[in-house]
Amino acid sequence: MFDNMYVKLIIMACSIYAIRLMPFLFLKKPIKNRWFKSFLYYVPFVTLAVMTFPDMVNACVNPIAGFIVLGVGLVSAWVIGDLFTVAVGCCIAAFITGFIW
Amino acid sequence: MNRVQWFFKGLKNGIPICLGYFAVSFALGISARNIGLDAPQSFFMSFSMVASAGEFAALNLIASGAGVLEMILTCAIVNLRYFLMSCSMTQKLSQDTSFLHRFPLAYCMTDEIFGLSVSVEGFLEPVYTYGITAISVFGWCLGTVLGVLVGNILPDIVTSALGVAMYGMFLAIIIPPARKDRFIAAIVIASMASSYAFSVLPVLKNISSGFRVIILTAVLAGIAAAVKPIEEDDSNGEAA
Numbered sequence: 387m388f389d390n391m392y393v394k395l396i397i398m399a400c401s402i403y404a405i406r407l408m409p410f411l412f413l414k415k416p417i418k419n420r421w422f423k424s425f426l427y428y429v430p431f432v433t434l435a436v437m438t439f440p441d442m443v444n445a446c447v448n449p450i451a452g453f454i455v456l457g458v459g460l461v462s463a464w465v466i467g468d469l470f471t472v473a474v475g476c477c478i479a480a481f482i483t484g485f486i487w
Numbered sequence: 488m489n490r491v492q493w494f495f496k497g498l499k500n501g502i503p504i505c506l507g508y509f510a511v512s513f514a515l516g517i518s519a520r521n522i523g524l525d526a527p528q529s530f531f532m533s534f535s536m537v538a539s540a541g542e543f544a545a546l547n548l549i550a551s552g553a554g555v556l557e558m559i560l561t562c563a564i565v566n567l568r569y570f571l572m573s574c575s576m577t578q579k580l581s582q583d584t585s586f587l588h589r590f591p592l593a594y595c596m597t598d599e600i601f602g603l604s605v606s607v608e609g610f611l612e613p614v615y616t617y618g619i620t621a622i623s624v625f626g627w628c629l630g631t632v633l634g635v636l637v638g639n640i641l642p643d644i645v646t647s648a649l650g651v652a653m654y655g656m657f658l659a660i661i662i663p664p665a666r667k668d669r670f671i672a673a674i675v676i677a678s679m680a681s682s683y684a685f686s687v688l689p690v691l692k693n694i695s696s697g698f699r700v701i702i703l704t705a706v707l708a709g710i711a712a713a714v715k716p717i718e719e720d721d722s723n724g725e726a727a
Contacts, residue, residue, distance in 0.1 A: 392528065395545070396535070398545045398558050402563075403594065404563070421712050426574070432678045433567070434657040435661055435678035435679050435682070436678050436700050445654070484644045
C-alpha cells in the first residue's frame with residue numbers, strides 16, 4: 387500500500403497540515419520559553435541553507451556553472467531580495483551557463 | 488468593510504503572490520515530472536501541501552525511497568517555520584472569531600500568505616486570508632500542473648535551468664535577513680558548510696538528504712538559540 391504515490395503524498399500532506407494546525411488548536415497564549423521561541427525563529431534559515439548548498443551547485447551542468455548560478459542567486463538576493471526576481475535570475479544564469487558548456 | 492469585500496480585497500492583494508507562485512511551482516512541476524509524478528498526482532501534491540520547500544523536500548523523499556517515519560519527520564521539520572507562523576497568527580485572531588476558522592486558516596499558512604495576512608491593522612478577518620489563499624493556490628496548482636505537462640516538450644537545457652528557480656527562491660528567503668543581521672549570516676554560512684561536509688565526508692555522506700536536513704536543523708538552530716536568544720516580542724517578522 388505504501389508503494390502507492392497517493393498514499394505517500396497523503397502521509398506527507400497530513401504531516402505538513404498537522405504542523406500548521408497544532409498552534410491553532412493549542413495556543414491560546416503566546417509562547418513563553420525563550421529558547422524554544424529562538425529555536426523556531428532560526429529554523430527556516432538553517433533548513434533552507436542546508437537544502438540550497440551544495441544541491442544547487444550539483445543541479446547545474448558542472449561545478450563552475452553551479453558556482454556562477456549560486457553567485458547570481460546570492461548577489462541578486464542580497465541586492466534586490468525579491469523572490470520572483472531572484473528565482474528568474476538564477477534560471478537565466480543556469481540557462482546561459484548550460485548553453486556555454 | 489463586510490466579509491465579501493474582505494474576500495475580494497484578499498483576491499486582489501493576492502495577485503502578486505499568485506504570479507510568483509506560478510513561476511516557482513512551474514519549476515516544481517518539472518521536478519515532479521523528473522521523479523515520475525503525473526499531472527493529477529502533482530495537482531494533488533500542490534493542492535494538499537501548498538508548501539514550496541516542503542514539496543521540494545517531499546519530492547526528494549519520494550525519489551530517495553524514504554520510509555514513512557522519515558517522510559513524517561522530514562515534512563514536519565522542513566515546515567517547522569509554518570508552526571512559528573501559526574503561533575504568531577493565533578495572536579491576530581479576535582476572541583469573537585469562531586474556533587472553526589482555525590482549521591482552514593491552518594491550511595493557509597505559507598510565508599507569503601502569512602506575511603500579507605498579518606500586515607492588516609488590528610484583528611484579522613479570516614475571510615481576507617481565504618481570498619489571498621484562493622488566488623495564490625490557484626496559481627500554485629496551475630503552475631505545478633503546467634510544469635508537469637509542458638515540461639515534457641521543453642528541451643533539457645530549459646527544464647534544468649528552471650529547476651534552479653527553487654534554490655533561487657530559498658536564497659531570496661534567507662539572504663535578505665542575513666544582510667540585516669550578521670548572526671543570521673553566520674548561521675547561513677555555517678549551515679551551508681555543514682551541509683557540504685555531510686555530502687562529502689565518509690559515513691556522513693551515507694545519511695539521506697532528508698535526515699541531513701533534520702539533524703543539521705535541530706543541532707544548528709538549537710545552538711543558535713542557545714548562543715543568541717531572540718529579543719522578546721521578536722518571535723516573528725524576519726523569519727516570515
